[in-house]
Amino acid sequence: MMAAVRRFLGLRSKFTSSVNGLNIYFNSRNSPRERAALRRVGTGLCIALGGFAFVYYQHSSSPDRRRAASLRALISPLPAVAAKEKASASGEDEVSLSAHEHRFRLFSSVEFDGQLYMTPLDFIESVTMSEPKKKRFWKSLTKQELDKILSDTPPVWKGSSRLFRNLRERGLIAYTEYLFLLCILTKPHAGFKIAFNMFDADGNQMVDKREFMVLEEIFRKKNEKRKERGGDAESSSQLNVELYGYQGSVSSNVLKKEQPQCEPRSFWDVLKLGARIVLFSDLMEHVPENVTDTTLLVHFFGRKGKSELNFDDFYRFMDNLQTEVLEIEFLSYSKGMTTISEEDFDRILLRYTTVENITGYLENVHQSIPDEKGITFEEFRSFFQFLNNLEDFAIAMQMYNFANRPIGQDEFGRAVYVATGLKLSRHLVNTIFKIFDVDHDDQLSYKEFIGIMKDRLHRGSWGYKGEERFTSFKGCMKKELSAK
Structure with a gap:
């Protein structure tokens, strides 16, 4: 005007x-x-x-002109957003995103100092829903707002299986912490001690804040060793700020060391690799002094960062997180009751898999179990604890395959106990068989069961396969303006 x-x-x-x-x-x-x-x-x-x-x-x-002018004004100061439509692989402003990176950006709702964060509620939604309930807009926090949010974080000894639900929007989770939490959800209790020992660099059975921050450095190094993302340097650098909190490449002696030429299968393997090649002493030298505190850091180490974390508290936190996510899934189907139906149990098992004909599996259960008994939460939880031990169970089951022995319910229950130490109820085992007994011969379809359960364990990569594409504001603007 x-x-x-x-x-x-x-x-x-x-x-x-x-x-x-x-x-x-x-x-x-x-x-x-x-x-x-x-x-x-x-x-x-x-x-x-x-x-x-x-x-x-x-x-x-006019609205269109005002929107274009507003976008031009916002290009420089605001972080990039994903384009609504999947961009072509040849766009000069597009950057390759892993499935986890894409999902984190999709569900994150908070930005501070250029870096994106999830709230505890964002994280819960990201592992229990295929997509956000509503369109996310990144809210920029001031330092005062950040301090107020973190002041509501309880100490680790006050943790519970309702921690994330109680905090809701009053918390921050960085991308590297998001990866760590995903690892927790899919690991057996036996692996908790391994995880703790990896952080405990000096072997004193306590983990301090600096030792825990090595986690972030390991993931950063993994990011730097990735192949070129594509796109221009500006977009790639911007993405590093959003996800990892740094711009460009961090050069250090760690990167120059000879390392085994192997490609880890998951981010959990990245952690184990980091421990195996004894990088902690070097990595700790490169942990930045002034880092933005997050909910996990304050929960574990206090507002001043001086507290230390022992194994009992660490174990309790990991067990509580697994329980909380399972409770949320269970309650979404139980509707206040103490059990869920066998068909609902089937739906939960298959909801994050690539199975297309879910109706066929549901019909199997409906015909095979006409008298509904229901699945209790304890049965539900024990099954998913077993699922986190799936690799050990698969080895035990292969013994039956080699011997050409049929896998009945007794053999299945015995293999679960030998591999995991868990005893599944007879009703739960029977329900599993009815779901996967495609030939109706009371024998488990082993290959199909293992394949689908591996997919479910990792929640089908949360609905995203391969690499997605990241498009900067600049790329979006070019497409918008060229279309006019």
């Missing part, structure tokens, strides 16, 4: 000076009647120019 007014005033001053010049010229030569006519013409021209300025302002203020 002000720009339009300035243009109008500039034109008016020029016109006025011209009219004044004409007045001086005509005052000396024209009659009073002619001079009055000229004044009326001048007034009409001023009104016409004013109308032109008003129309120009309305045009420039």
